[in-house]
Amino acid sequence: MPAEMRLRRRVLFSETDAAGIVHFANYFRYFEDAEHALWRETGMTIHPDDSDIGWPRVSASCDYHRPLRFEQEFEVTVRIAEIARRTIRYEGSITCDGERVATATWKIACVMNLPDGTMKSAEIPATVAERLEPAHRPSAIEHRPSNTE
Amino acid sequence: MPAEMRLRRRVLFSETDAAGIVHFANYFRYFEDAEHALWRETGMTIHPDDSDIGWPRVSASCDYHRPLRFEQEFEVTVRIAEIARRTIRYEGSITCDGERVATATWKIACVMNLPDGTMKSAEIPATVAERLEPAHRPSAIEHRPSNTE
Amino acid sequence: MPAEMRLRRRVLFSETDAAGIVHFANYFRYFEDAEHALWRETGMTIHPDDSDIGWPRVSASCDYHRPLRFEQEFEVTVRIAEIARRTIRYEGSITCDGERVATATWKIACVMNLPDGTMKSAEIPATVAERLEPAHRPSAIEHRPSNTE
Amino acid sequence: MPAEMRLRRRVLFSETDAAGIVHFANYFRYFEDAEHALWRETGMTIHPDDSDIGWPRVSASCDYHRPLRFEQEFEVTVRIAEIARRTIRYEGSITCDGERVATATWKIACVMNLPDGTMKSAEIPATVAERLEPAHRPSAIEHRPSNTE
Numbered sequence: 001m002p003a004e005m006r007l008r009r010r011v012l013f014s015e016t017d018a019a020g021i022v023h024f025a026n027y028f029r030y031f032e033d034a035e036h037a038l039w040r041e042t043g044m045t046i047h048p049d050d051s052d053i054g055w056p057r058v059s060a061s062c063d064y065h066r067p068l069r070f071e072q073e074f075e076v077t078v079r080i081a082e083i084a085r086r087t088i089r090y091e092g093s094i095t096c097d098g099e100r101v102a103t104a105t106w107k108i109a110c111v112m113n114l115p116d117g118t119m120k121s122a123e124i125p126a127t128v129a130e131r132l133e134p135a136h137r138p139s140a141i142e143h144r145p146s147n148t149e
Numbered sequence: 150m151p152a153e154m155r156l157r158r159r160v161l162f163s164e165t166d167a168a169g170i171v172h173f174a175n176y177f178r179y180f181e182d183a184e185h186a187l188w189r190e191t192g193m194t195i196h197p198d199d200s201d202i203g204w205p206r207v208s209a210s211c212d213y214h215r216p217l218r219f220e221q222e223f224e225v226t227v228r229i230a231e232i233a234r235r236t237i238r239y240e241g242s243i244t245c246d247g248e249r250v251a252t253a254t255w256k257i258a259c260v261m262n263l264p265d266g267t268m269k270s271a272e273i274p275a276t277v278a279e280r281l282e283p284a285h286r287p288s289a290i291e292h293r294p295s296n297t298e
Numbered sequence: 299m300p301a302e303m304r305l306r307r308r309v310l311f312s313e314t315d316a317a318g319i320v321h322f323a324n325y326f327r328y329f330e331d332a333e334h335a336l337w338r339e340t341g342m343t344i345h346p347d348d349s350d351i352g353w354p355r356v357s358a359s360c361d362y363h364r365p366l367r368f369e370q371e372f373e374v375t376v377r378i379a380e381i382a383r384r385t386i387r388y389e390g391s392i393t394c395d396g397e398r399v400a401t402a403t404w405k406i407a408c409v410m411n412l413p414d415g416t417m418k419s420a421e422i423p424a425t426v427a428e429r430l431e432p433a434h435r436p437s438a439i440e441h442r443p444s445n446t447e
Numbered sequence: 448m449p450a451e452m453r454l455r456r457r458v459l460f461s462e463t464d465a466a467g468i469v470h471f472a473n474y475f476r477y478f479e480d481a482e483h484a485l486w487r488e489t490g491m492t493i494h495p496d497d498s499d500i501g502w503p504r505v506s507a508s509c510d511y512h513r514p515l516r517f518e519q520e521f522e523v524t525v526r527i528a529e530i531a532r533r534t535i536r537y538e539g540s541i542t543c544d545g546e547r548v549a550t551a552t553w554k555i556a557c558v559m560n561l562p563d564g565t566m567k568s569a570e571i572p573a574t575v576a577e578r579l580e581p582a583h584r585p586s587a588i589e590h591r592p593s594n595t596e
Contacts, residue, residue: 014479
């Protein structure tokens, strides 16, 4: 698989808001879409029907540089910045016509879904880490923890 | 007005995802809802019909501590951490049954919507800054810029 | 419980679209919210954690009479028009400042979620039908099947 | 242009709900996406930046035959069932692996957006009707008005 995942998308009308631009929360859905495409590219799905393992978000942050409007085509790029024992951190960017629209980073944790409905932190299965490794590239930008950690 | 805005909400079914919990992008909508309620509390609306001024997001980040599930009641708290010349930074938290669910920070910029459809950075009108001032409290947590700035 | 459920709500910014009004698909979320509140009013939840029974939509239709805009307050009313052996049909309306905004009807079916992930039509448990009965009122409008049935 | 518009799509995680299937309101977004693609195919956009004309929904209805799950690929087909003087009615269907998932019909109205923020019913411009005409096919199914009209 390639070292990063690139998706092309077009803005849906239902993703815009009354300011005439894509609602800021929808960028997180765009990035998640590309993240899941990256998993598919490795032959895996992040949400198998028959698994007790889940991958909730631990943190997510996005910087918005330019707005996107209805029907604009844009490109989402995602790569894995870090595979730790229990978490994976991604970095992504959105561009439109060669211009930077948004940059983001987010972290998911491996959890075990218990029968009582709660979740328990778990180690990432070795088979999963191995398959994701090709998309793992040291971060191009220096990572500083966000202010709410 | 009070120094912070508190809202009580209940999780809608349409806000959950196949993992059985609130989809992480929806937390940003919860926080935005409380932010807009804070503006209403000052007698203003963040999106008047007859204004050329807009308030797009510059950045948004959230840390997720516990999941929320269908029909759970939770509390969103928002306050203004910083009013700069052209931007406003908020801090917010979500709790459920007294437990910390999520903490977030986000920044909006004042812009002028130009006739050609583009936006231009603008200074926050003095009347707006004055009205928001009572909800402005120095941050309780040290602010470090996110890694994508 | 009352013969119908009434909820008051305010339009969120994230529910609007680039036309400056609430996106039409969100009306279905408003009606579903009131439907679930009606179930809660009977002491039940439509989605218990420990049940194999589910309630997917069979059909949904809405007529739009007037737009809703950001921050407008509106009222959603829902009642049960029909409780059949395997399905329940609702009718709902949305009003704003006493004016009719939308009217809708939708039908849910009782299903058994099988271990292989599929669903099988099931009879509505008697205890559920009994509890919902007080909210059941013969339809005020003549029901004709939609054209795609 | 072809007499109907076909789109292929894959279910996003953010489109599912706690029942493990696509939330029913999202089908209306899928159909709208295909409708807008049909307009683009004619060389038009349904929401130009510099136009006072808008196309709000008058009604929308959907019948759900089978659920869709995360990552399933499906096909959306849309065609114009009727072009009247002031409204356009569409019919659409969603299939997955050759099986019928959903069928829908919806109607949009041509309106003039007035300076005071209200809308006024308007006749469909002749140039628009001409361009859409190739996608107009007499309905394959008998149309009966929905019960809330």
